[in-house]
Each structure stands twice: as structure tokens, then as C-alpha cells.
Amino acid sequence: ADMLSGYGIYVPHAVARALSFAVAVALFALTLIGIKESAKFSVVMAVADIVLIGAMTVALGLALGVRTPPPYFSWQGVGAPDVLAGFSYASRGYTGMDAIGQLAGEAEMPLIQVPRAALLAAGMGAAYGIGLTALLMDRVNYQVVVMHPATAVLAIASSLPLGYLLRFPVGVIMALIQITAALAGYVAFSRLLYRLAADGLLPKFFASVHRRFRTPHVSLAVVLAMALALLAPGEIYLIADIYAIGSLVxxxxxxxxxxxxxxxxxxxGALRTPTIGGISLVGLLGAVLTSAGLILSTFTRYKELWIIALWALAGLALMLSSRKKGVGSIK
Structure with a gap:
């Protein structure tokens, strides 16, 4: 609804919520059918993203040059609380990367494919992040971003020469990218539940596989139920905050x-992490930086912590119930 308002189209919240429910159910059906079908959809969206946003928006915008000097660009005078909030959002830039590892069971050569996928995603994410941030701070008013963060990329595209031609396709791709991200979440989280159940850490029914499609349909149904429960309040930013903090943990x-x-x-694995005295530098650096991001995110979004706590307690209860029943791993 927020994105459509940028085109002068105002959608009632009830309609937007119903549409979000429909998308959630459609993604459940797609992931139930199989991983290959989900992957094909994601590949198409990735190519469109690279062409429309990566090349025609970020690359074109940087090629035209920035109009204000870094590092502040046009965002001078931003207060300390907003800077802290910005750092917290920056720390979440790679939330979702864990989906690569959770999907290792679907890969033919996980020891090679998973590290390659992680490097590719991290590299592209860094390139996108730096370029988009520079263009955003240079071309879009800070208050506009605060009030309408979901349409930030659309605002960048609109600021470019002939930007009116990019507004519609970029907006469509942005919406589809969000759907693709949700699709990845469906697949990854359901596989995580399946793996935990297969290892005996959750009840066995989470590891149930559909007779026809050979996908973890019970875990997928749980993910659908959770998605609908989180979508019910109609607060998409609440979902993003909860997911981000949970991912940082x-x-x-x-x-x-x-x-x-x-x-x-x-x-x-196919990659080796550098070490000093047997201590992984990647692990050490990751622990320090993600802990800092977690602290900042918690500080700026402390009102949602009760939801995280309930989520953690539910997971702990499931794990303890499995141990009491003596659930073993599935061979």
C-alpha cells in the first residue's frame, strides 16, 4: 500500500492485508510443490533485479555522479538517535544470508556451492549497499526516507534523468523482490525445522515429508501459520524488526x-578461515560486529523484545518436550 501510494494509488489496509495473506498462501503452495520450482522463480527475479535496479538505477546513478560531497552528502545535521538507528539497520543488511546454509541439504555439492553462494551474495550485497546508500543520501531527502523507507529505491529511480520511465518497472521489481525474499524465508525456515527434527531436537512430525512432492509439508504449514499470524496486525515493519533481531542472535x-x-x-569445507593461535578471525570479527549490531537493534527496537522472548520460549519448550520423550535423530 505504501509503495502504490507513490503512484497515486491508495489501497485500503483491509485489501492490502488480504493481498498479503493471498501471497503467503501462494508461496506456501509454491514451496510445497518443490525446491526446483521455487528456484526458477527466484532466478528470474534475480536477473530482473540486476538489470533494473543494479544496472539501470545504481550503476546509472553512480555514473552520472553524486551532487553533494561525501560522507554526509545531503544528510547533514542528522541527530545521534537517527545515526544509531541507521547503524542498527546497517547491521541487518545481511539478514537472510543464513538461508544459504539452511538450504545446504538441497545442494548437490554443498561443501563447494554453499561457500560460493555466500561469497557471491555478500559481494553483491556490499556493492548494492554502498551504491544505494550513496545515491540515497545524495538524491533523496532524509525525512522522505524516514517516512517511507519501503519506497527508498523508487525515490532514487525517480530522481534520475528519465526517471519517470523507471518508476513503474522498478516498483514492480521491488515488490517481486520482497516476495522472493519471503519465498527464500519459507524454504529456509521449513528446512531448518526439518533438520532440527531430523536431529532429534524437535518433535518428529516436523520432519514429515509429503508423499508426492517430497517436501517437509508439516514444517511448511507451520511457517505459513506463523506468517499469517505476523501479517494479521498489518505492521510489516514489526515483522522486519522481529526477523532482523532474531537473525542477529x-x-x-x-x-x-x-x-x-x-x-x-x-x-x-571448500574455504578456510584465517586463524591466529587457532582462533578463527572470521568468527571473532563476526561475533564482535554482529553483537554490536544486536545491541544497537535491541536498543532502538526494545518494544518488540517481548515477541522475541515468546518465540524463544516456544522453541525452548518444543526442544525440551522432545528431550523428555527421548526423540532420537532420523537416519
């Missing part, structure tokens, strides 16, 4: 686990 734990595994010599 996950990243801190992964960084600490990397340090432990490298120290034990139990890490296998």
Missing part, C-alpha cells in the same frame, strides 16, 4: 560456533 551464535569448531579442527 542467530549470527552471533554461528560466529561463536565457528570459533569453537575451528579450534577443535572439526570444520570442513
Amino acid at each position: 542467530n549470527y552471533v551464535l554461528v560466529s561463536l560456533s565457528l570459533i569453537v569448531e575451528v579450534k577443535k579442527g572439526g570444520l570442513y
Whole structure:
């Protein structure tokens, strides 16, 4: 609804909410059918993203040059609270990267494909992030971004020469990219539940596989139920904040686990992390930076912590119930 308002189209919140429910159900159906079908859709969206936003918006905007000098560009005089909020959002820039690891079970050569995918995604994310941030601070008023963060890329496209030609296709791609991100979340989170159940950390029914499609339909149904519950309030930014904070907690734990595994010599893969005294520098740096991001995100979004706490308690209850029942791993 916020994005459509940029085109002068005002959608009632009830209609927008119903549409979001329909998209959630459609994504459930797509992921239920299979990973290949989901991947094909994602590839098409990725190519369109690179062409329309990467090349025609970011690359073109940078080629035309910035109009105000860095590092502040046109955003001088921004207050300290907003700077802290900006740092917290910057720390979330790679939330969703964990989906690559969670989908390792779907890869034919995970020890090679997962590191390559992570490097490619991180490199493209950094290039996009730097370019978009520079253009945003140079061409778009700070208050506009604060009031309408979902349409920030659209505002950049509109500021370019012949930007009126880019407004519609960029807006469509932005919406489809968000749907693609949700699709990745469906697949990754359902596989995570499946893997935890297969390892005996969650009840076995989470590892149930559909007879025809061979996908974890129970875990997918749980993801759908959670998505609908979070969409019900109609606060999309609330969902983003919850997901971001939860992901940062996950990243801190992964960084600490990397340090432990490298120290034990139990890490296998196509890439090696540099070490000093047997301590992984990547893990150490990741733990420090993600912890800082987590603290900032918690500080700026402390009102949503009760939802995170309920989520954590629900997961803990499921894990403890599995242990009491003596659920073993699935061979």
C-alpha cells in the first residue's frame, strides 16, 4: 500500500492485508510443490533485479555522479538517535544470508556451492549497499526516507534523468523482490525445522515429508501459520524488526560456533578461515560486529523484545518436550 501510494494509488489496509495473506498462501503452495520450482522463480527475479535496479538505477546513478560531497552528502545535521538507528539497520543488511546454509541439504555439492553462494551474495550485497546508500543520501531527502523507507529505491529511480520511465518497472521489481525474499524465508525456515527434527531436537512430525512432492509439508504449514499470524496486525515493519533481531542472535551464535569448531579442527569445507593461535578471525570479527549490531537493534527496537522472548520460549519448550520423550535423530 505504501509503495502504490507513490503512484497515486491508495489501497485500503483491509485489501492490502488480504493481498498479503493471498501471497503467503501462494508461496506456501509454491514451496510445497518443490525446491526446483521455487528456484526458477527466484532466478528470474534475480536477473530482473540486476538489470533494473543494479544496472539501470545504481550503476546509472553512480555514473552520472553524486551532487553533494561525501560522507554526509545531503544528510547533514542528522541527530545521534537517527545515526544509531541507521547503524542498527546497517547491521541487518545481511539478514537472510543464513538461508544459504539452511538450504545446504538441497545442494548437490554443498561443501563447494554453499561457500560460493555466500561469497557471491555478500559481494553483491556490499556493492548494492554502498551504491544505494550513496545515491540515497545524495538524491533523496532524509525525512522522505524516514517516512517511507519501503519506497527508498523508487525515490532514487525517480530522481534520475528519465526517471519517470523507471518508476513503474522498478516498483514492480521491488515488490517481486520482497516476495522472493519471503519465498527464500519459507524454504529456509521449513528446512531448518526439518533438520532440527531430523536431529532429534524437535518433535518428529516436523520432519514429515509429503508423499508426492517430497517436501517437509508439516514444517511448511507451520511457517505459513506463523506468517499469517505476523501479517494479521498489518505492521510489516514489526515483522522486519522481529526477523532482523532474531537473525542477529542467530549470527552471533554461528560466529561463536565457528570459533569453537575451528579450534577443535572439526570444520570442513571448500574455504578456510584465517586463524591466529587457532582462533578463527572470521568468527571473532563476526561475533564482535554482529553483537554490536544486536545491541544497537535491541536498543532502538526494545518494544518488540517481548515477541522475541515468546518465540524463544516456544522453541525452548518444543526442544525440551522432545528431550523428555527421548526423540532420537532420523537416519
